[in-house]
Amino acid sequence: MMARGMLYGGGSNFDQKQRDMYFSTAKEHLGSLFGPDCSSFFGSSSMVSFRGVNGGKRSFFDSFDQEDNEADELGEYFHQAEKKRRLTDNQVQFLEKCFGEENKLEPERKVQLAKELGLQPRQIAIWFQNRRARWKTKQLEKEYEELRNRYDDLKSNYNTLLKEKENLRVEVFQLTDKLLVKEKGNGQLTLCDIQKQSNASVEVTVADPISRVELSNVPSRILKQQKQEDLSSAKSDVFDSESPHYTDKRHSTFIDQGDSARVFETEQSDLSQDDDENFGKAMLSTANLLGKVEDDDYPATSSNMHYFGFPSDDQGFGFWTY
DNA sequence: TTGTGTTTTATTGCCTCC
């Protein structure tokens, strides 16, 4: 493709006549915009600059204020047109103002701006194009920042809820065990006793490791015995049965002592390690807190495992820990 | 002064629209 960008800058597309026209028109327009002394607009030493032959910096428009050398300077400028030149602060300021009003230019407006600023229409177009690109990048950064803030908020809320959940869980564990001890004191049976009495393999299916222990093989008379008093307050519903970490797919099985025990054998892998650790810690702390629980009383399937729990209502209740 | 990173200006190639 023919380079569209080569429309100006020393090429034949921008002859001396056009340069004169742009320059005179620019001074005229900018004089009305920035006052009669528009030299400040056209440049100071800090404005559009390019390195001359001697290496020094020079403002392009400064040169036009020196009438004696005007033609020479102009010629020098355009002979160096292949070099990039930055726009002056005032030019940029003016363009920014226009961009604020409309970020896309009509062809007529583009030509008008070019005349007013003493630039090529193509330069105006390029400036707007680059400006749109910068604006878009900024917008993306802004949106990213907003999304990140929202994510952080959600994460923070989630962590808070998680802690709350753990606290409640520990609380329930403690209350549960107190009830357990109390029951034992009253001569009532625990799940462990039930197992001993039934003298049979007890398969415990845990729909939810905490709230849904199903004693499928426990004799019904014994289960009935266990459905008593005010244990309903410790019912499973305390727990978040909708928790994505504990679904009905989870279950565990334990076969009588001596057999290979698998406790809370998960079929899912979505239980995060943190959650597991917290869960274990909570149970351990509960166990330590309530040192009254004796291993012999529970059908632990390995020497370092302990069972905490009791059946309640239609559903059992209990958990294992190491 | 020089090396290096950033910003700005400009080019290129592709795409869409009229």
Add this chain to the structure above:
DNA sequence: GGAGGCAATAAAACACAA
């Protein structure tokens, strides 16, 4: 098919630390 927009990129200009 030409004009113009956009994304990607080159390259000059600039800023700044060492």
